[in-house]
Amino acid sequence: MGEQFDYRSAPDPDMMGDPSGPEPSRRGVLFWLGAGINGLAALLIACPIIGYLVSPWRSGGWQTWIDVGNVEDFPKGQTRLATYVNPYRTPWDGYTANTPCWVKREASGSFTVFAINCTHLGCPVRWFPESNLFMCPCHGGVYYADGSHAAGPPPRGLYTYETRIKGNTLQVKGGRLPTLQESV
Numbered sequence: 001m002g003e004q005f006d007y008r009s010a011p012d013p014d015m016m017g018d019p020s021g022p023e024p025s026r027r028g029v030l031f032w033l034g035a036g037i038n039g040l041a042a043l044l045i046a047c048p049i050i051g052y053l054v055s056p057w058r059s060g061g062w063q064t065w066i067d068v069g070n071v072e073d074f075p076k077g078q079t080r081l082a083t084y085v086n087p088y089r090t091p092w093d094g095y096t097a098n099t100p101c102w103v104k105r106e107a108s109g110s111f112t113v114f115a116i117n118c119t120h121l122g123c124p125v126r127w128f129p130e131s132n133l134f135m136c137p138c139h140g141g142v143y144y145a146d147g148s149h150a151a152g153p154p155p156r157g158l159y160t161y162e163t164r165i166k167g168n169t170l171q172v173k174g175g176r177l178p179t180l181q182e183s184v
Protein backbone atom coordinates (compact mmCIF):
# COMPACT_ATOMS: atom_id res chain seq x y z
CA MET A 1 0.00 0.00 0.00
CA GLY A 2 1.39 3.42 -0.99
CA GLU A 3 2.04 6.36 1.28
CA GLN A 4 -1.08 8.41 2.22
CA PHE A 5 -1.15 12.05 1.01
CA ASP A 6 -1.60 14.55 3.87
CA TYR A 7 -3.21 17.68 2.40
CA ARG A 8 -2.53 19.71 5.63
CA SER A 9 1.24 19.61 5.19
CA ALA A 10 1.21 20.03 1.44
CA PRO A 11 2.55 23.40 0.14
CA ASP A 12 0.04 25.57 -1.73
CA PRO A 13 2.00 27.01 -4.68
CA ASP A 14 -1.18 28.50 -6.17
CA MET A 15 -1.94 30.70 -3.15
CA MET A 16 0.20 33.66 -4.21
CA GLY A 17 -0.34 33.15 -7.93
CA ASP A 18 3.24 32.29 -8.88
CA PRO A 19 3.36 33.08 -12.64
CA SER A 20 5.85 30.27 -13.28
CA GLY A 21 3.66 27.79 -11.40
CA PRO A 22 0.59 25.94 -12.48
CA GLU A 23 -2.76 27.60 -13.34
CA PRO A 24 -3.97 29.80 -10.41
CA SER A 25 -6.56 28.19 -8.22
CA ARG A 26 -9.98 29.73 -7.53
CA ARG A 27 -8.67 30.60 -4.07
CA GLY A 28 -5.73 32.55 -5.52
CA VAL A 29 -7.95 34.44 -7.96
CA LEU A 30 -10.36 35.40 -5.18
CA PHE A 31 -7.44 36.53 -3.01
CA TRP A 32 -6.11 38.94 -5.65
CA LEU A 33 -9.61 40.10 -6.59
CA GLY A 34 -10.29 40.94 -2.92
CA ALA A 35 -6.95 42.73 -2.60
CA GLY A 36 -7.71 44.79 -5.73
CA ILE A 37 -11.17 45.81 -4.51
CA ASN A 38 -9.77 46.77 -1.10
CA GLY A 39 -7.03 48.84 -2.75
CA LEU A 40 -9.60 50.63 -4.91
CA ALA A 41 -11.79 51.37 -1.87
CA ALA A 42 -8.76 52.75 0.02
CA LEU A 43 -7.95 55.01 -2.95
CA LEU A 44 -11.52 56.33 -3.12
CA ILE A 45 -11.49 57.10 0.61
CA ALA A 46 -8.07 58.78 0.39
CA CYS A 47 -8.96 61.17 -2.49
CA PRO A 48 -11.21 63.60 -0.53
CA ILE A 49 -8.84 63.49 2.46
CA ILE A 50 -5.87 64.43 0.25
CA GLY A 51 -7.99 67.14 -1.42
CA TYR A 52 -8.85 68.57 2.00
CA LEU A 53 -5.20 68.58 3.08
CA VAL A 54 -3.90 70.35 -0.06
CA SER A 55 -6.83 72.81 -0.43
CA PRO A 56 -5.18 75.60 1.65
CA TRP A 57 -2.38 75.80 -0.93
CA ARG A 58 -4.73 75.51 -3.87
CA SER A 59 -7.41 78.08 -2.85
CA GLY A 60 -5.36 81.07 -3.99
CA GLY A 61 -5.50 79.69 -7.50
CA TRP A 62 -9.24 80.17 -7.75
CA GLN A 63 -9.07 83.96 -7.92
CA THR A 64 -8.51 86.08 -10.98
CA TRP A 65 -9.27 89.55 -12.36
CA ILE A 66 -12.65 89.70 -14.10
CA ASP A 67 -14.19 92.46 -16.23
CA VAL A 68 -17.34 93.95 -14.72
CA GLY A 69 -18.03 96.79 -17.14
CA ASN A 70 -16.93 100.06 -18.62
CA VAL A 71 -16.17 102.72 -16.02
CA GLU A 72 -18.58 105.11 -17.76
CA ASP A 73 -21.47 102.66 -17.14
CA PHE A 74 -21.37 103.56 -13.45
CA PRO A 75 -22.33 107.21 -12.74
CA LYS A 76 -20.65 108.92 -9.79
CA GLY A 77 -22.65 108.86 -6.56
CA GLN A 78 -24.76 105.84 -7.59
CA THR A 79 -24.97 102.14 -6.78
CA ARG A 80 -25.82 99.88 -9.70
CA LEU A 81 -26.29 96.18 -10.32
CA ALA A 82 -23.66 94.58 -12.56
CA THR A 83 -22.96 91.03 -13.67
CA TYR A 84 -19.73 89.25 -14.46
CA VAL A 85 -19.16 85.78 -15.89
CA ASN A 86 -17.38 83.42 -13.49
CA PRO A 87 -14.15 82.33 -15.22
CA TYR A 88 -14.21 78.99 -13.35
CA ARG A 89 -17.57 77.97 -14.80
CA THR A 90 -18.21 74.52 -16.16
CA PRO A 91 -20.22 73.87 -19.35
CA TRP A 92 -23.23 72.72 -17.35
CA ASP A 93 -23.34 75.87 -15.13
CA GLY A 94 -25.45 77.65 -17.74
CA TYR A 95 -26.99 80.90 -16.57
CA THR A 96 -25.73 80.42 -13.01
CA ALA A 97 -22.19 81.31 -14.19
CA ASN A 98 -23.42 84.91 -14.46
CA THR A 99 -22.64 86.40 -11.07
CA PRO A 100 -24.36 89.64 -10.02
CA CYS A 101 -22.76 92.24 -7.75
CA TRP A 102 -23.47 95.78 -6.59
CA VAL A 103 -21.13 98.48 -7.86
CA LYS A 104 -21.00 101.67 -5.81
CA ARG A 105 -19.18 104.61 -7.36
CA GLU A 106 -18.36 107.38 -4.94
CA ALA A 107 -18.64 111.05 -5.88
CA SER A 108 -14.83 111.08 -5.93
CA GLY A 109 -14.87 108.42 -8.65
CA SER A 110 -13.54 105.51 -6.55
CA PHE A 111 -15.33 102.16 -6.62
CA THR A 112 -16.59 99.70 -4.02
CA VAL A 113 -18.04 96.44 -5.34
CA PHE A 114 -20.20 94.30 -3.03
CA ALA A 115 -21.00 90.61 -3.42
CA ILE A 116 -24.76 90.29 -3.84
CA ASN A 117 -25.08 87.53 -1.24
CA CYS A 118 -26.34 88.32 2.22
CA THR A 119 -23.81 87.30 4.87
CA HIS A 120 -26.51 85.51 6.85
CA LEU A 121 -27.59 82.65 4.55
CA GLY A 122 -26.65 83.97 1.14
CA CYS A 123 -29.89 85.40 -0.29
CA PRO A 124 -29.38 88.15 -2.91
CA VAL A 125 -29.66 91.59 -1.31
CA ARG A 126 -31.34 94.52 -3.09
CA TRP A 127 -30.32 98.15 -3.13
CA PHE A 128 -32.98 100.72 -2.26
CA PRO A 129 -31.76 104.22 -3.23
CA GLU A 130 -34.87 105.77 -1.60
CA SER A 131 -33.73 104.63 1.85
CA ASN A 132 -30.01 104.36 1.03
CA LEU A 133 -29.96 100.79 2.31
CA PHE A 134 -29.33 97.26 1.08
CA MET A 135 -32.08 94.91 2.24
CA CYS A 136 -32.31 91.15 2.26
CA PRO A 137 -35.73 89.65 1.38
CA CYS A 138 -35.19 86.43 3.32
CA HIS A 139 -34.97 87.33 7.03
CA GLY A 140 -34.91 91.12 7.07
CA GLY A 141 -31.17 91.73 7.09
CA VAL A 142 -30.30 95.40 6.45
CA TYR A 143 -27.00 97.02 5.43
CA TYR A 144 -25.95 100.64 5.14
CA ALA A 145 -24.82 102.13 1.83
CA ASP A 146 -21.18 101.35 2.66
CA GLY A 147 -22.10 97.69 3.14
CA SER A 148 -21.79 97.66 6.92
CA HIS A 149 -24.36 95.75 8.95
CA ALA A 150 -27.35 97.85 10.06
CA ALA A 151 -29.96 95.40 11.41
CA GLY A 152 -31.22 91.84 11.37
CA PRO A 153 -29.50 88.45 11.62
CA PRO A 154 -26.43 88.92 9.35
CA PRO A 155 -23.25 88.53 11.45
CA ARG A 156 -21.22 91.13 9.49
CA GLY A 157 -21.33 93.60 6.61
CA LEU A 158 -21.48 92.70 2.93
CA TYR A 159 -18.45 91.05 1.35
CA THR A 160 -16.46 93.37 -0.91
CA TYR A 161 -14.32 92.57 -3.91
CA GLU A 162 -10.83 93.80 -4.55
CA THR A 163 -11.14 96.21 -7.51
CA ARG A 164 -8.92 97.86 -10.11
CA ILE A 165 -9.30 99.89 -13.29
CA LYS A 166 -7.62 98.48 -16.37
CA GLY A 167 -7.76 100.85 -19.32
CA ASN A 168 -11.36 102.00 -19.10
CA THR A 169 -12.70 98.77 -17.60
CA LEU A 170 -13.66 98.10 -13.99
CA GLN A 171 -12.36 94.72 -12.81
CA VAL A 172 -12.95 92.70 -9.65
CA LYS A 173 -10.87 89.88 -8.25
CA GLY A 174 -13.21 86.94 -7.91
CA GLY A 175 -13.98 83.41 -8.92
CA ARG A 176 -14.75 81.37 -5.84
CA LEU A 177 -17.64 81.98 -3.46
CA PRO A 178 -17.06 84.07 -0.32
CA THR A 179 -17.26 82.51 3.13
CA LEU A 180 -17.28 83.94 6.64
CA GLN A 181 -13.65 82.87 7.03
CA GLU A 182 -12.46 84.31 3.71
CA SER A 183 -14.23 87.11 1.87
CA VAL A 184 -13.77 87.45 -1.87
Ligand code: FES
Nearest residue numbers: 118120121136141
Ligand atom coordinates in the same frame (compact mmCIF):
# COMPACT_ATOMS: atom_id res chain seq x y z
S1 FES B 1 -30.28 85.44 4.32
FE1 FES B 1 -30.32 87.57 4.53
S2 FES B 1 -31.11 87.90 6.48
FE2 FES B 1 -31.05 85.76 6.29
